[in-house]
Amino acid sequence: MNNSLKIIKYTFYDTLRSWWAILYFMFFLLVTGGLLYFSAGFTHSVASILNIILFIVPLVSIVFGIMYYYNSREFALLLMAQPLRRRQLFLGQYLGLAGSLSLSFLAGIGLVFLLFGSMEAIGLLLMLMFAGTVLSFIFTAVALWVGVQYEDRTKGFGIAILIWLFALVIYDGLFLAFLFVFEEYPLEKAATGFSILNPVDLARIMVMLRLESAALLGFTGAVFNKFFGTVSGIAVSGFAMLLWVFLPLQSFLRKAGNKDF
Amino acid sequence: MNSFGYHIILLLFTALSLPAGNFAFAKDLEVCNTCAWTSIKQAVEAAEEGDRILVRSGIYYENSITINKKISLSGKGNPVIDAGKMNGIFTIDKTDSVLIEGFILRNVEVSYRKDFAAIKVFRSNYCIIRNNSIENAFFGIQLEKSDYTSVLENKVVGEAIKEASSGNAIHLWYCNNASIEGNYLQGHRDGIYFEFVSSSVIRNNRSTGNLRYGLHFMFSDNNLYQENTFSKNGAGVAVMYSKGIEMTGNLFSDNWGAAAYGLLLKDITDSSIRRNTFSGNTIGVHAEGSNRLQVEQNTWTRNGWAFKIMGSCDEVKITENNFISNTFEVSSGAARAGSNVFDGNYWSSYTGYDLDKDGSGDVPHRPVKLFSYLLEKSPHAIVLLRSMFTDLLELAEKVTPVLTPEFIKDENPSIKIIKW
């Protein structure tokens, strides 16, 4: 068996049994379940569920990720002294961590869907699941990257929260300001570019396109429409999402690979 | 015989001979491969007033058939007339009471100089065009300066790709008292086009997948259209510069695009919009320069914008409608009150309560969102729809309204979906 797989396996066991994972699972079970139970149907509450996912998944991934990194530093020392490539070790830790977070999320939302969902909403569910999973992988990678950059826990923690806040709120504020400052100019391409550069926005738009395409596909003109509505647009968005997983992960692995512990 | 007597006799003779002539001398001319007539055009030329031409099934490669006498043409067993991309097919020219039915008409010439049509009615009244199927025509059925025409149960399907090189499925210009009923219109520039048409009825038609408008209405007063379906047209339905229009029980759905409307109202006065459904359009209804409209008992679901009412509208009464799951409910371009009224509608986004249990919410509903206001200024901001940032802005605006117009509100929002 590949060494990364072994690390994944045990990290997975470890985190999946933690209180965090159980709380996280329960949270999605109760909140999305509650929303669905009290609303008219899956499609109606998707917008609310999406907002919760966009808020909670990055937050929990980044906080849990960085906590995990700092708490497992000593154990990582022991593991690094084993016959094992560092890259395999850290990749395994990352995948185990992101995997167990995704699993908690998927199990929570999936169970709710089994209870209250209907078959016609399966496309939306899959879209939500995809968005949540990719966000888990992105923000876990970001968390580990922050962890390996900053030895000091408090500092690392603060920066992680700041990154989360930036991706969730500040970025969009700047985006809106940008649109208003340059409202005289044709901004289709800029708007498209802006939304690709932030994975939270990208995830939101990918789900929105299935949900409220009337408004989204309508008003922003041909470029935006063409971009997100077509196969190549979806491919580019998907690629951008994966790039957002890959970039922080790669720089985390590189840094962790060369670092003196 | 004095002149009076002569006149009496003449009158009698005329009275007897006209109907008698019809009954006694009217004949059927059959057209088919093996019939006396193999060409429709020759049959029409040979026919006399009151004759019937019966065309048996087969393919006829003919065009430019001009009808200038009162006859009827009936296809039996779906005969096909193929113009082979040369000119139009039938033209009823200054002749009343002509019937054309049961044909499949194909391949009318596309021209930039002349409006070729599968069936053209020119300065002729009381004609009936029914049960025809028109395929790949430039214009489908074109009526000019003709009154009391019925266009019934036809199917007009084009293959238009560009607006500039396509015509309308049913096109009326300077006509009165027309009935357009039960037709299926697809793949043309406009599904139904009215210009200077009055006192006409458009009922039970299905107009879908046309490049521009499903129904296009200009300078046409006192018309009724009801129970039609307009879906997936490039820009929806446009009703412009007209008064006295009744729009009842129609379905406007899935009209998507940067300038797509379920229903565009421009300079419409003294009209009513009742019991229509607007579903899945980029903009459900867009009204500008329109006055004295009754908007009652309609339902809006899943539109980007349910109702855009511009500042140039006055006395628009929007009552007892349902607004369900629209991204934006009402948007108003101008910060001017006007005398428009929203009252007693159901709004699915209403968050108030009804403590006195009288069926309407205790606090007014404000259907204009801050974000929709921002979008008026910068349409590209739509990509921020439902982002945390705009939700926060929305919340702040709800607590202390600064930008959204105070005056657009429904004082008696219904707690339940309105049924009728």
Next chain:
Amino acid sequence: MIRIENVEKSFRKLPVLKGVEVEMEKGKIYAFLGPNGSGKTTLLKSILGLVKPDKGAIYIAGQDIQKNWEYRRRIGYMPQIAHFPENLNVEELFRMIRDIREMKGDNEELVKYFQLEKHLKSPLKTLSGGMKQKVNAILALMFDPEILIFDEPSTGLDPVSHLKLKQLILRERDRGKTILITTHILSEVGELADEIIFLLDGKIFFQGTTEELLASQEEKNLERAIAKITDREEFEKLAKREQHTSAVSRLFHWVA
């Protein structure tokens, strides 16, 4: 068994190792001594591959360890602080390390020896510090590696376990292992070490037996000899006042 050639290492331009040359053989216990910041931790971490030297080379069984990871199969490492994944149990932890090392490893005897049988199924977060330290020792020993590195092995261990561990270390030495220990308990050095490697200011100040160290400093007592090396000036003041017992032992807090 281990050969270190001219190893240099700086952290943020602060030199910690300044050309370390040392050689260690089979069947011996080496005690690493030196004040804080002398570089002994860095040196041990370099051997484990946790720190990458800027210059020089380290050979283990004749193999250069740079860009190599398989050599760690020969090393058992017992870190100072035992910190394990909280939600695994003891048995799973053994299995995990066994999977990673791809060796069978024999922990049964060691578990018995340290009386951990009852705790095999306990989650690691429920174990006391001493218990975790025993697990830590077992992990280092269970694969029977040729080289053993103990970083302050006595930390948190109860006296009985401490004695047991020391016996085990001696036994392993007699079986021909190369053993490296850092400790601040000088009695441990006396009991265990075949050779002392004294680091001072990033260099090997001394390598030799305890007797040789004492002789070189003309002292009879290891504490006094070390104090003399570490801070000669202060030591002489103290010696003059003949009040060494309490003061010197205070000094030893930061020695080793």
